[in-house]
Amino acid sequence: MGRGEGMVIGGRVILKLAPNAIEEMARDRVAALVSATNGKTSTTRLLATAVEQAGPVISQHTGANMTSGVAVTLASGDPLAQAVLEVDEAYLPAIFRATNPRVIILGNLSRDQLDRMNEVAMVARRWRDMLADATATTVVANADDPSIVWAARHAPNVIWVAAGQVWTADSAVCLDCGALLRREGTTWQCPRCGFARPTPQWTLEYVEDHTTVRGPGDQRYDMRLQLPGRFNAANGALALVATVVMGLDPAESARRMATVESVSGRYAVVRVGELTIRLLLAKNPAGWSELVDVMPPAPTPVIVTINSNAADGRDPSWLWDVPFERLRGRVVVATGDRRRDLAVRLLHAEVDHVVIEDPYAPAAPLPPGMRDLEVVDCAATYTAFHHLRTTADRQAGQRS
Amino acid sequence: MSDILVVSIYPTLLGTYGDGGNVLALHHRARLHGIGVEVIEVEPGQAVPESADLYVLGGGEDSAQTAAADALRTDGALIRAADSGAAVLAVCAGYQLLGEYFPDATSTATPGLGILDIRTERLPKRAVGELAATAKDPVTQILTGYENHAGGTQLGPDATPLGAVRSGIGNGNGSEGATSGHVIGTYLHGPCLARNPQLADLLLGWAVGADLNFIEEPEVTQLREERLRTVLG
Numbered sequence: 303m304g305r306g307e308g309m310v311i312g313g314r315v316i317l318k319l320a321p322n323a324i325e326e327m328a329r330d331r332v333a334a335l336v337s338a339t340n341g342k343t344s345t346t347r348l349l350a351t352a353v354e355q356a357g358p359v360i361s362q363h364t365g366a367n368m369t370s371g372v373a374v375t376l377a378s379g380d381p382l383a384q385a386v387l388e389v390d391e392a393y394l395p396a397i398f399r400a401t402n403p404r405v406i407i408l409g410n411l412s413r414d415q416l417d418r419m420n421e422v423a424m425v426a427r428r429w430r431d432m433l434a435d436a437t438a439t440t441v442v443a444n445a446d447d448p449s450i451v452w453a454a455r456h457a458p459n460v461i462w463v464a465a466g467q468v469w470t471a472d473s474a475v476c477l478d479c480g481a482l483l484r485r486e487g488t489t490w491q492c493p494r495c496g497f498a499r500p501t502p503q504w505t506l507e508y509v510e511d512h513t514t515v516r517g518p519g520d521q522r523y524d525m526r527l528q529l530p531g532r533f534n535a536a537n538g539a540l541a542l543v544a545t546v547v548m549g550l551d552p553a554e555s556a557r558r559m560a561t562v563e564s565v566s567g568r569y570a571v572v573r574v575g576e577l578t579i580r581l582l583l584a585k586n587p588a589g590w591s592e593l594v595d596v597m598p599p600a601p602t603p604v605i606v607t608i609n610s611n612a613a614d615g616r617d618p619s620w621l622w623d624v625p626f627e628r629l630r631g632r633v634v635v636a637t638g639d640r641r642r643d644l645a646v647r648l649l650h651a652e653v654d655h656v657v658i659e660d661p662y663a664p665a666a667p668l669p670p671g672m673r674d675l676e677v678v679d680c681a682a683t684y685t686a687f688h689h690l691r692t693t694a695d696r697q698a699g700q701r702s
Numbered sequence: 703m704s705d706i707l708v709v710s711i712y713p714t715l716l717g718t719y720g721d722g723g724n725v726l727a728l729h730h731r732a733r734l735h736g737i738g739v740e741v742i743e744v745e746p747g748q749a750v751p752e753s754a755d756l757y758v759l760g761g762g763e764d765s766a767q768t769a770a771a772d773a774l775r776t777d778g779a780l781i782r783a784a785d786s787g788a789a790v791l792a793v794c795a796g797y798q799l800l801g802e803y804f805p806d807a808t809s810t811a812t813p814g815l816g817i818l819d820i821r822t823e824r825l826p827k828r829a830v831g832e833l834a835a836t837a838k839d840p841v842t843q844i845l846t847g848y849e850n851h852a853g854g855t856q857l858g859p860d861a862t863p864l865g866a867v868r869s870g871i872g873n874g875n876g877s878e879g880a881t882s883g884h885v886i887g888t889y890l891h892g893p894c895l896a897r898n899p900q901l902a903d904l905l906l907g908w909a910v911g912a913d914l915n916f917i918e919e920p921e922v923t924q925l926r927e928e929r930l931r932t933v934l935g
Contacts, residue, residue, distance in 0.1 A: 413718055421764070423764070423765055472718070474715065480772075616830075617719075617850065619719050619721075619723070619892055620719075620720055622720035622726070642924050643925060645921045646896055647723075649730070650726045650730050
């Protein structure tokens with residue numbers, strides 16, 4: 303059984319025995335729900351770590367973020383502990399109604415697992431309906447993502463955070479009237495109906511590893527996260543603002559968030575076979591478009607692992623929306639169940655590549671220099687990522 | 703060989719399912735054949751050039767599809783270019799909007815561009831999965847791709863199916879896609895032209911006015927064999 307699957311089965315048993323289990327276990331203690339296409343696990347971990355300043359917190363440790371995963375998390379640990387829960391985008395409305403959270407963080411929406419998830423506009427529509435009468439909840443929402451703004455703007459209590467948006471291709475059109483949004487710097491507006499970026503109360507300033515979050519009345523908090531990249535700074539900014547809503551000390555939140563080294567294996571350095579790899583989760587074009595920046599520059603070779611199991615999305619066409627051209631000048635090892643799709647994509651991106659079924663085998667024909675690297679970056683889709691983690695854990699267990 | 707002009711129609715509206723890869727595939731195949739390619743991306747509000755050799759439209763969400771159809775009807779250049787023999791590849795939402803009508807987000811019939819003699823209505827159940835179809839002359843390779851749509855498409859007498867479905871749903875009646883003159887419509891993502899290089903060559907051949915000799919690439923052949931083995935056994 304894979305990591306997290308035991309939780310899912312446990313959760314199904316709970317819900318079979320008591321269909322209202324989530325409502326009963328959640329009563330008045332869900333501090334926050336976190337949802338987004340990208341970054342929900344990391345944001346949840348950062349927020350849970352920050353909220354611990356007010357006492358014990360329960361949260362997922364496996365990424366099981368649908369109904370069953372939420373049920374089993376609420377059933378575990380201290381029954382009085384506050385809960386900080388990550389929730390799958392499609393399951394958010396049902397779990398929101400059952401848990402009545404104090405805060406809900408909405409980070410971003412972009413194309414992901416289109417075979418299962420439906421389209422971005424449909425998810426945004428369901429979120430908007432969910433928030434229409436959410437009087438007891440404060441929404442902490444990314445003002446830079448038009449789909450998030452469209453979903454949250456009529457909610458009774460919203461705090462807008464300028465957390466940034468690098469991938470704009472899934473929010474090109476006004477969700478109100480269908481016109482093409484006009485963008486200028488970080489602002490955007492619909493030229494036809496006037497739908498526009500709201501004025502943010504909080505703003506993320508990210509300059510190469512130096513992150514500042516500015517709020518009303520000259521408030522200013524420095525964040526020095528260990529988690530890399532602009533996208534994690536955005537996750538941290540949203541989490542920090544959520545702790546302000548909860549009445550916690552944001553400076554203390556920032557200090558605590560800086561202690562998080564890796565989240566459920568993301569950016570963890572592990573040993574698999576004869577290679578030491580840094581695990582990077584890369585599951586959709588928006589995530590990829592920022593992940594390329596945290597990889598070492600060319601000519602350092604990297605491994606990319608693409609699967610198409612249910613949790614990865616069955617259709618790897620999304621590889622064609624990823625700017626793989628930015629990996630030119632190095633050799634990419636293409637692996638995973640869909641390594642042949644990746645190879646064709648890299649062929650078209652003019653990126654040198656080798657297709658290897660198992661790059662961790664002792665005799666694998668790795669590109670020159672890869673075996674000499676202290677750490678090899680390995681970007682993987684969801685199930686490939688978890689398979690590597692499990693393999694690394696097993697290998698570490700055998701050694702010790 | 704001569705240079706050709708390829709127009710990518712509204713990639714921000716019609717590019718949700720990796721179909722931008724069709725433009726990359728055209729570029730790539732053209733280079734193999736020694737054909738120079740210039741690509742222009744056109745967004746709504748900008749005029750569609752009427753004198754291009756090849757026009758490419760991809761898939762998109764319901765509201766984006768309606769917006770694209772409205773903008774293209776107002777612009778008019780794609781309709782005139784197709785009329786005068788330019789090559790067109792249209793995928794999924796792009797395919798549907800070339801027809802007489804298609805369902806919008808609320809399932810209301812919305813007028814298309816009338817370039818293809820097809821009519822699309824909502825399928826009872828969304829078609830999601832691998833799609834394989836036997837093509838017709840001059841394409842000898844089995845067509846392979848991934849479909850993700852809610853439309854069932856009926857062809858009128860002026861359109862011919864692109865292929866016969868071997869696995870998957872396609873038009874919903876045993877056929878897949880439609881073609882007429884130099885216009886091809888299909889439900890194949892993958893992207894379509896990367897997974898079906900003969901189709902790319904057919905379009906490029908129309909654009910330059912010459913038959914192209916097929917050039918095989920091992921990466922593509924291996925991918926095709928893997929996908930066809932998965933769906934056809």
